[in-house]
Amino acid sequence: MVRSRICRECEVRTAEGACDLPENETCKLFELFPLVAQAILATDSDDIQDYIRAIRENVCSVCLDQRLDGECALRGRMRCALDSHLVAIVEVIEEATGKSFRRDSLTA
Numbered sequence: 001m002v003r004s005r006i007c008r009e010c011e012v013r014t015a016e017g018a019c020d021l022p023e024n025e026t027c028k029l030f031e032l033f034p035l036v037a038q039a040i041l042a043t044d045s046d047d048i049q050d051y052i053r054a055i056r057e058n059v060c061s062v063c064l065d066q067r068l069d070g071e072c073a074l075r076g077r078m079r080c081a082l083d084s085h086l087v088a089i090v091e092v093i094e095e096a097t098g099k100s101f102r103r104d105s106l107t108a
């Protein structure tokens, strides 16, 4: 579900449907997907900001691209599909779980 929905919208995808990331880069969304899913499943809130926070704390915190100060160069350059598509990812999870998040606090 995530692959079909997120990859379809991803700017890195080619017209032929392939992922066009350089060989030395991995897609953090799928590399860290078990943690992404775990973070979302472990969060029980109707506020999407809590899910975004959970992903930052539980996924970005173990990602090798995050610096010790919490900053991330890929995030800053919109080069992380997980971060760039975070809202859509949560929406897919919302659809899969039947949950409903408040949109009024949505800033990502």
Ligand code: SF4
Pocket (backbone or CB within 6 Å): 006, 007, 010, 011, 012, 013, 018, 019, 020, 021, 027, 028, 029, 030, 081
């Ligand atoms: S970067 Fe990730 S989300 Fe984007 S097309 Fe490649 S595999 Fe899909």
Ligand code: SF4
Pocket (backbone or CB within 6 Å): 028, 032, 059, 060, 061, 063, 064, 065, 066, 072, 073, 074, 075, 080, 081, 082, 083
């Ligand atoms: S935003 Fe940065 S730290 Fe977080 S998963 Fe993406 S690359 Fe890793």
